[in-house]
Amino acid sequence: MIFEGIHFLTGQPIRINVEKKHIKTVETITESIASTKDCIEKKILPYICPGFIDIQINGYAGIDYSSEGLDSSKIERIIRSIAISGTTRHLATIITSSRKRIVENCAVIAAAATQNLLIKEAIAGIHVEGPYISPEEGPRGAHDPKFIRKPDYSEFREWQDAAQGMIRIVTLAPEIEGALDFIEKIVADGVIAAIGHTSASPEIIRDAISAGASLSTHLGNGSHSLLPRLKNYLWEQLGEDRLMASIIADGFHLPDSVLRVFLRAKGKERLILISDAAFLAGSSPGVRNWGDISVQVHSDGHLSLEGTEYLAGAGHLLNRGIAQFAAATGVPLTEAVSLCTVNPARLLRLSEEYCDFVPGNFANISRFRRLEGSSDLVIETCMIAGELIYGN
Numbered sequence: 354m355i356f357e358g359i360h361f362l363t364g365q366p367i368r369i370n371v372e373k374k375h376i377k378t379v380e381t382i383t384e385s386i387a388s389t390k391d392c393i394e395k396k397i398l399p400y401i402c403p404g405f406i407d408i409q410i411n412g413y414a415g416i417d418y419s420s421e422g423l424d425s426s427k428i429e430r431i432i433r434s435i436a437i438s439g440t441t442r443h444l445a446t447i448i449t450s451s452r453k454r455i456v457e458n459c460a461v462i463a464a465a466a467t468q469n470l471l472i473k474e475a476i477a478g479i480h481v482e483g484p485y486i487s488p489e490e491g492p493r494g495a496h497d498p499k500f501i502r503k504p505d506y507s508e509f510r511e512w513q514d515a516a517q518g519m520i521r522i523v524t525l526a527p528e529i530e531g532a533l534d535f536i537e538k539i540v541a542d543g544v545i546a547a548i549g550h551t552s553a554s555p556e557i558i559r560d561a562i563s564a565g566a567s568l569s570t571h572l573g574n575g576s577h578s579l580l581p582r583l584k585n586y587l588w589e590q591l592g593e594d595r596l597m598a599s600i601i602a603d604g605f606h607l608p609d610s611v612l613r614v615f616l617r618a619k620g621k622e623r624l625i626l627i628s629d630a631a632f633l634a635g636s637s638p639g640v641r642n643w644g645d646i647s648v649q650v651h652s653d654g655h656l657s658l659e660g661t662e663y664l665a666g667a668g669h670l671l672n673r674g675i676a677q678f679a680a681a682t683g684v685p686l687t688e689a690v691s692l693c694t695v696n697p698a699r700l701l702r703l704s705e706e707y708c709d710f711v712p713g714n715f716a717n718i719s720r721f722r723r724l725e726g727s728s729d730l731v732i733e734t735c736m737i738a739g740e741l742i743y744g745n
Contacts, residue, residue, distance in 0.1 A: 354741070356734060357382065358401025358720050361690045362709065366398055371716040374739025379710045399733050402690055403707060404441025404719040405671045406697040408522065408599060408625060409480055409571070411446045412632030413670075418445045420632070423458050425465040425472065432475040434635060436735040436742040438628070438670030439719035442477045442707065444521060446629075449483030449496035452508055459516035466519065474715055474738040477701060478521030481512060482570065485525040485532060486550035491577040492526065494550055495665055497644060504535035513542070520544055521701055524570040526551035527561035540565030545700065547599075548590060550575040555589040562595050568700065569598040571629055572615065574606050574664075591618045597700055599625040602678040603669040604728065605655045609681035616682050625700065626674045626693040631656060631666025672730040676723060686723050715739060 354371045366382035412418050414434045416427045428445070435443065445462050447455055459479060466473040483496050485504040493501070504525060513520050523539055524547040525532055536546040548561055549570030569590045576587065590596055591614075598619055602612055606629075616624065628634075633641050638652045640659055643666075647659035654668040671693050679689040698707045706714040720734035735743040 356401065356718055356720060356736075358399050361400050361402035361687050361694070364687065367401065367710075369401070369710055369716070369718065371718070371736070371739060374715055376710055376712050376714055376716050378712055399720040399722045400686070400690070401718065401720045402439075402694055403710060404717045404735065404737070405439050405675070405690070405693045406477065406701075406703075406707065407435070407440050407443040407628050407630075407671055407693065408477075408697050408701070409446050409482070409627040409629045410435065410440075410443040411448060411482075411630060411666065412634075413630050414635040415632060417632035418458060418462070419447045419450050419454065421454065423461045425461070425469055428462065428465050428472055428476070429469065432471060432737070433742055435630070435670055436737070437732060438672040439721050439730065439732045439735050440628075440671055441717040441719060441735065441737050442475055444478050444480040444701075445476050446480040446482055449486060449500045451500055452511070455481065455484075455512055456515045459512050459520065463515065463517040463519050467517070470738055471740060474717070476519075477703065477707075479516050479519045480522040480524070481520060482524040483550065485523075485529055485535070487526040487528070487552045489552050489577070492550050492552045492575055494575040495643070495646065496550065503529055504531045506535055506538050509535070509539060513544075522547050522568065522570075524549040526553060527564075527566065528553040528557045533560055533564045536561055536564040536566055540567075548586075548596070551586055552577065553586050555584050555586065558586050558589040558593070562593055567596060569596050571601050571606070571627065572598040573611060574601060574629075591615065594623070597623045597625060597696070599627045601629050601667055602626055602674040602681070603628070603655070603667055604673070604677045605664060605669075606667065612678060612681045616684070621684065621688060621692065622696065624692050625696045626671060626678060626689070628670045628674060629667040630670055631668065633666065634668045634670070669729075672721065672732055673728060676728060676730050679723075720744070 370377040522545040546566040547568035547570045656665045656668045715738040718736040
């Protein structure tokens with residue numbers, strides 16, 4: 354198969370030849386297909402990239418990485434479902450749950466990745482969000498309070514053993530007793546310690562960074578509705594250059610003005626776009642049960658606690674987040690795409706094949722357009738490990 358498009362980094366028209374699941378050749382198009390500007394403005398060619406990397410997918414279309422009964426077929430359904438967004442790789446995210454559930458689901462994901470090429474290529478690792486988070490209303494978010502507990506490195510080792518080393522990120526609140534020691538230990542193991550769902554003082558945020566924390570999880574969300582004016586955990590994380598920050602730019606979680614401020618504070622190189630898609634994302638409108646919680650799936654796709662304005666997780670994928678971020682900040686589309694390709698690949702220490710097209714490697718390809726007036730990118734192609742999952 355042959356795919357043509359405007360390279361998302363260089364802006365040049367390229368042609369990729371895919372043969373037997375791998376990229377055979379990558380070449381610049383030199384024929385009289387018109388100028389690069391015409392290719393974009395006249396929509397002759399779509400943009401092309403190795404696919405978006407989402408470091409926080411909790412589930413999709415009714416399938417939950419944290420639920421009982423997770424199996425290989427359900428994992429594959431998540432992968433195929435989110436391909437509509439151009440996402441070719443993601444971190445399977447398990448949220449605050451019992452010790453038994455986290456261990457079991459880590460084991461299921463790891464086993465599936467060893468037995469299924471698509472799953473192995475599509476899942477870049479596991480993100481455990483919780484259970485070592487703040488129990489306070491606001492920072493806790495939608496996490497089940499009965500499973501919130503103190504950090505336990507021996508428990509983490511049980512997770513990681515079950516995951517066969519696939520855990521790449523653990524999100525925790527650094528103010529919880531034992532958290533700073535826990536951060537030092539998992540960072541020494543090569544795992545990213547992320548600050549999130551926290552009510553920490555600025556001083557403790559600084560201590561966590563000194564202990565090795567290097568990421569803020571969905572900065573601005575999972576927080577109190579009211580904070581001290583100047584001395585608070587958001588300002589401290591926002592002003593810290595040693596922290597990268599993931600953000601949800603779906604048009605619901607963060608106002609446009611906040612996205613602009615975050616961009617100016619962090620710079621493009623330290624921001625990562627995520628979906629944080631909940632398992633109810635992609636569901637038809639109506640009221641759904643999430644454990645003991647009633648969640649309203651709205652006609653525009655966003656999720657809220659029934660009868661309230663409070664969000665209940667994210668309902669959209671990265672094709673929306675990229676378009677919304679670019680529109681809100683004025684960042685060129687190609688640069689916005691780097692926030693969910695180059696930046697997460699750098700955070701996860703992935704090789705260059707996940708940031709660019711390398712002959713001989715598996716063909717991971719997304720092609721997309723940005724149509725005027727559309728709130729989402731229009732995805733034309735999503736290929737993972739040489740298999741055309743979505744489009745043409």
